Amino acid sequence: MNGIFSDRMQDVPRSFIREILKVTMDPEIISFAGGLPNRAFFPIDELRVATDQVFAERGADCLQYSNSEGLLELRAFIAQRYQEQQGIRLDPEQILITNGSQQALDLLAKVVLNDGESVVVEEPGYLGAIQALSLYRPRYLPVPVHDDGMAVDQLASAVERDRPRLMYTVPNFQNPSGISYSSENRREVAEIIAGRDLLLIEDDPYGALRFRGEASPSFYHLLPDQTVLLGSFSKIVVPGFRLGWIAAPAELYEKLLIAKQAADLHTCNFTQYILLRYLQDNDLDKHISRIIEAYGRQCRAMLAAIDRSFPDTVTCTRPDGGMFLWGRLPDGLPAMDLFERAVARRVVFVPGEPFYTAAGATSTFRLNFSCVGELVITDGIGRIAEAIGEMIA
Amino acid sequence: MNGIFSDRMQDVPRSFIREILKVTMDPEIISFAGGLPNRAFFPIDELRVATDQVFAERGADCLQYSNSEGLLELRAFIAQRYQEQQGIRLDPEQILITNGSQQALDLLAKVVLNDGESVVVEEPGYLGAIQALSLYRPRYLPVPVHDDGMAVDQLASAVERDRPRLMYTVPNFQNPSGISYSSENRREVAEIIAGRDLLLIEDDPYGALRFRGEASPSFYHLLPDQTVLLGSFSKIVVPGFRLGWIAAPAELYEKLLIAKQAADLHTCNFTQYILLRYLQDNDLDKHISRIIEAYGRQCRAMLAAIDRSFPDTVTCTRPDGGMFLWGRLPDGLPAMDLFERAVARRVVFVPGEPFYTAAGATSTFRLNFSCVGELVITDGIGRIAEAIGEMIA
CATH class of the missing domain: 3.90.1150.10 (Aspartate Aminotransferase, domain 1)
Structure with a gap:
């Protein structure tokens, strides 16, 4: 062998x-x-109550095979929260439930990257993203992040020179650095990449965990057609359920859905039902x-x-x-x-x-x-x- | 875009x-x-009892991030069952928990296949496998299956001519045909591929669902170093938990584990704990x-x-x-x-x-x-x- x-x-x-x-x-x-x-x-006690209710209300439905997109009601909850919290209008049909946002990265790389194509990553950057992307053999274009966001001069020259297909960012309380992109830095970044065949991934697992200051607007407001939003319940409810999501434009969504189906048919629907019940019966904020x-x-x-x-x-x-x-x-x-x-x-x-x-x-x-x-x-x-x-x- | x-x-x-x-x-x-x-x-009532116990016994452990391999006790249960049911000796460390056997296919293709390499598939063959493999752009070598198994002459010439890297089989109650490979057919198939740089995937989601006749031995007995075993709890317990597994030789296992980690960090541990409790407290057979x-x-x-x-x-x-x-x-x-x-x-x-x-x-x-x-x-x-x-x- x-x-x-x-x-x-x-x-x-x-x-x-x-x-x-x-x-x-x-x-x-x-x-x-x-x-x-x-x-x-x-929230162990609350999840236990929610689980009891799911068994009582859904019976075999929560244990049978399900659709690859994820539970529509959970996707609607996510869409509504984007609207309420960030003024981002999304159709629930644009949201794909994934096994944490780690799977979102794998699926995105799979549907977008050919061997050797370029990807902009933050330096330092999230280790899990580097691992997921590396399996698709990209050429990395690391761009430093500073206290107020990405180094725009270096980004501009990397984008101009290497025409990357993807750009991975964690603009709020970045892992590992803890920094956030300022509003001005986001505008500068958006200007550099606007109109290019380049998808910007905005991974935002920590955005809700702000203990100081004011949020800056999502890249989605600046680049609605080029921004893919990743989110996760791991840091705000529990990670063990492995529930995250991608919000993507329709054409990309269709490809991601094919990749999701091929990758594992669908995400565990039992935990989706429990999380939905928990979110309906408790005050997440x-x-x-x-x-x-x-x-x-x-x-x-x-x-x-x-x-x-x-x-x-x-x-x-x-x-x-x-x-x-x-x-x-x-x-x-x-x-x-x-x-x-x-x-x-x-x-x-x-x-x-x-x-x-x-x-x-x-x-x-x-x-x-x-x-x-x-x-x-x-x-x-x-x-x-x-x-x-x-x-x- | x-x-x-x-x-x-x-x-x-x-x-x-x-x-x-x-x-x-x-x-x-x-x-x-x-x-x-x-x-x-x-087994809804039994799973409900098991879930209650998991909440009571494991608390936050069943909801936190976990290891990529899966729960060791669940992997030990699977290994023991191989021993008892089929006389196959496996170390629990050879078993990787996946999101159903669909994910096992995606991971195997990812770690083994380069673009354009050849894969033997059954004709007709399992649709989910064709979908998973297709994303890795293989050249398919379809070999017909008949009432007693694979057409060995066609297999022999395909293997000789095209040197495939992978071969995907469902030797028991195949999906879609319902046929099983006879013991003799398995021996003939094993002879053809023995000693080649070719992994045989034995996907066995239905093997336990025999209502007539005697089981034929697993390919593992014939080709222990070349056989990767896939299994699933979907058809014998519930599919909604998305729990399957790969049993693989150590060197392959290490690569699969890296791919699993990159794909989604780990499979939902909450459902793994529940399934384990269910299996410990109930008579699966x-x-x-x-x-x-x-x-x-x-x-x-x-x-x-x-x-x-x-x-x-x-x-x-x-x-x-x-x-x-x-x-x-x-x-x-x-x-x-x-x-x-x-x-x-x-x-x-x-x-x-x-x-x-x-x-x-x-x-x-x-x-x-x-x-x-x-x-x-x-x-x-x-x-x-x-x-x-x-x-x-």
Whole structure:
């Protein structure tokens, strides 16, 4: 069985995070490495009630094969929420239910990308997106993101030179950096790509988790025909249900639907029914406000501890929402070195390497603040500060 | 947005079945067209109890992100069942939980096939497999299946000439034909492909649904290093949970796991926990025996009605299990013509066209017997017999 694997499997990055997470399984270790929502806010009791009702009301319907698009009522809920929250008008028929937004990425790459075509990605960028796209063998055009969004000069020259087909963005509380694109940056980005054969993917798993400041308008308002919206219930309800969605223009939708059908026929309808019942009987915004309150508190605790204990030469982003912030060591000091010293002090984070499409050491690192209480955050950041002090000395 | 779609989307067959199924939504129409398991046998009460227990025992664990491989206990259950039922020894670490076996097909094609490489498929073959594979742009090598299995002469020359990478088979109660490969046929097939760089996919969603005769041994016994086993809980428990699996050799497993992670991170763990609890607390074989009893009765009713009312020139397979049988009209009469006459009499089935990789009219058709009671079967077959009579006259 030599040579049995396809060429596309040659280019796939090793799962760096997987190795890191092994270290973090030890409960004695303080972990800022994960990317999980805080389980304390899973609405378990409410989901249990919803599940009972689904069994009672839907019987065998919730257990039989179903359509590939997803439950129409759930898609209508999503469309209505876009209208209410963001003034985006969508037909429920434009919404495809997927197994989390990870599957949305796989389907989009499948229907759009030929081998070797170019894709704009954020640098640093979301690891899961890099993994999904890599299987379609793109040429990556990494464009740096700064505190206010994408580096527009570099974007303009990459787009002009390489005519990319896709552009992947997380404009709100980006993973890994925690930054958000300003309204002005969005307008500049939109101007550069308007009218090109280029789809912009706006992945927005964290947008609802804003604990400070005002939202900037979606790219959909600027580029309605070129923007594909990805969303997820993973960070605002529960991730285990694996329920996300794509909102796409009709012609693209039809192709995505064929790809979805070929990929797995349809997403689990049992969990779709439960989620729908939960959303109908509970106040989602009130639920989200509890998550935001905690994440905001934890983020402030982390930033306060950083301000107190890190040297000024270590810089950090100051997110307005989401789950992550992003640090940078001075003078090109390698974050892997810091990681090893931190592990010795029983605290972990993710060194920046896997968030870049090019291999090589970096001095950046990601800190997650969603899953750890304030006292532990203060303790953990103090330990990292010690490790930094040791490195610099 | 011209030219935005990838080349792989150009080759995808239209979903013929989707159009057919629209006709069959009318409850006044007798449908032998579906491919659904009979909902009367969904263990709803038992799953409800299992769900309650999962909420109580697992709490947030069943709702958080999980590993890409699937629940180890569920994988151990599957491995143990292979041992008990078929004498196949597998390590649970060789089993990957997928969103039904449809996703298994997508992942296998993704990690094995390059554009234009050859794949052996059964003719007629399972439509879902043709759809999944088509997105990877294979060259199809269709090999006819007969009452006792695959046409070995044609297989031998196709394998010799075209050096296929994959071969897709449903050796037990094949969809669409209902035929099973005899033990001798399996040996002959195995001899032809042994030692080649060719993976044999043994997809076995119906194997447990035997209502007559003796099982033949899995290809795994003949070709342990070249056989990938696909299985599913859809036909023996419920399809809505979307739980299937791949059992693969270690090197292939590692690639499949990377592809799974990129495709959707992991399969819904909530339904995995529920299924596991159900399997631990209930007698699966007793449950399956009730399904078999009904399907066997319904198949016999269908064959009896066919024997009574179809002319001798219309031939049919006589399945030992599963959900389908396969008919052939005489003298190349087109099954689409029969379909239209049948719709007028308010009875439907699936004409053979979508089960072939080459386009064109056929005189074959598929009849499903899992979802319709005996009286209605007799009525429906009678109506088809009238339509055949009209066509021949």
